[in-house]
Amino acid sequence: MSSMTLYNYFRSSTSYRVRLALNVKGLDFEYKPINLLKAEQRSEAYLKINPLGGLPTLVHGGKNIPESFAIMEYLDEVFPEPALFPKDAYLKARVRQVCEVINSFMHPMCNLKTLNYLEKTHGYDQAKKEEWAGFWLPQGLETLEKTLQEFSGTYSFGDTITMADLFLVPQLLTCQRFKVDITKYPTLMKINENCKKLPAFEKAHPFKQIDTPDEFKNK
Ligand SMILES: N[C@@H](CCC(=O)N[C@@H](CS)C(=O)NCC(=O)O)C(=O)O
Incomplete structure (x- = not known):
């Protein structure tokens, strides 16, 4: 049995990021849906390992790590090959910038607890949620497009997969889920298409997981 367990959910973009990091590094893990x-995520048992009730949480050698970015940086330190950051300090900072735009700005806007709050407190239906997403997410996409026009090659930063790609691909899928038009961002589209061809990305896709409902399989 693998020494790593990932508590995650097929469609959670933060879970998808971590599955990508594990696959890129060729690491086996037990999938706990x-x-x-x-x-x-709000059960008593899960809150013991992740007090904020967010997915994912990685358990490695009996120790648990909540927060996707913390997990991915941990994996990069403990399993350094292939490296997820460039060596150059400036480029490394710009990779982190991309991750942060997604992690701190874009993801929280359409997180389940945010949308549940809007629904319960302000009566948002699906159309209002899409309008909300359509206001916030393009601001992040424009920033990413401008940034990656400067740095991209085949992938976000040149021709090597970095942490930026592992954050970008899942967030683009979330954008599509909320009907945000990602075709307006040619650099992001190019990177997305190139990443999706890689086996590590194919394997991590939300529609290919053990907890993927039948309605989403083989789409
Ligand atoms: N910053 C956290 C966010 C964790 C998080 O909230 N993940 C979402 C899934 S994408 C979740 O579990 N949401 C549950 C909820 O909002 O109740 C991370 O990157 O791990």
């Missing part, structure tokens, strides 16, 4: 729609 936590169903967000059944609020399993």
Whole structure:
């Protein structure tokens, strides 16, 4: 049995990021599904390992690590090959910038707890949620497009996969889910298409997981 367990959910973009990091590094892990729609992330047992009730959490050698970015940096330190950051300090900072735009600005806007709050407190239906997403997410996409026009090659930073790609691809799928038009961003589209061809990305895709409902399989 693998010494790593990932508590995650097929469609969670933060879970998808970590699956990508594990696959890129060729690491085996046990997949523990936590169903967000059944609020399993707020069960007493899960809150013991992740007090904020967010996915994913990695358990490695009996120690748990919540927060996707913390998990991915940990994996990069413990399993350094292939490296997820460039060696150059400036480029490394710009890779982190991309990750942060996604992690701190874009992801929280359409997180389940944010949308649940809007629904319960302000009566948002699906159309209003899409309008909300359509206001916030393009601001992040424009920033990413401008940034990656400067740095991209085949992938976000030149021709080597970095942490930036592992954040970008899942976030673009979330944008599509909320009907945000990603075709307006040619650099992001190019990177997305190139990444999606890689086996590590194919394997991590939300529609290919053990907890993927039948309606999403083989799409
Ligand atoms: N910053 C955290 C966010 C974790 C998070 O909230 N993940 C979402 C899934 S993408 C979640 O579990 N949401 C549950 C909820 O909002 O109740 C991370 O990167 O791990």
